């Protein structure tokens with residue numbers, strides 16, 4: 001038997017009180033905050049143990065919300081973005097109120113519908129120093145921001161960079177009605193010639209700057225088509 005400390009024993013699973021949901025090590029959970037006005041904490045369960053009186057405790061690794069990080073929420077942070085921290089705790093299993101899924105950034109951008117339980121994480125976060133890993137990500141648009149999966153972006157047919165409508169002086173509605181798009185630099189350079197072919201809305205990017213290929217999802221009359229794409233970044 002795997003005994004960690006005298007009188008304690010490891011458990012394979014825990015049933016969330018009042019539900020039929022089973023939590024196992026490796027699962028992500030929502031935990032009730034002391035201040036009930038706040039959103040639930042999100043954590044990954046590393047270990048589940050019971051003491052000699054059958055009180056169940058979980059060792060958790062916390063996910064931080066952008067608001068809880070030293071730098072705060074930035075414009076490129078998605079609504080469902082979390083940072084996997086190096087901050088661990090022991091918590092009573094009673095504070096677990098539900099399960100959730102923390103996707104990789106790539107998988108999150110491929111979801112057809114984002115449910116309440118879906119989150120994503122593209123950075124690890126050191127709670128003591130406020131440092132992120134990776135510390136560099138690919139940036140897009142004139143504003144040179146990392147991709148926020150909640151924001152619509154449009155691809156320039158010439159330079160293939162992605163742009164925020166607002167940074168190009170367009171509304172989202174105007175952008176959706178466009179049949180072709182050239183960014184301001186490319187439309188100044190290139191007025192005619194080339195036949196314009198495909199038109200893409202919304203990038204799906206891998207977060208690391210060193211990654212040279214990623215997938216692009218194009219929403220086409222309700223169905224998603226996935227294309228391979230290479231970036232020379």
Ligand SMILES: [Zn+2]
Nearest residue numbers: 141143164167
């Ligand atoms: Zn921009």
Ligand SMILES: [Zn+2]
Nearest residue numbers: 156159183186
């Ligand atoms: Zn361009």
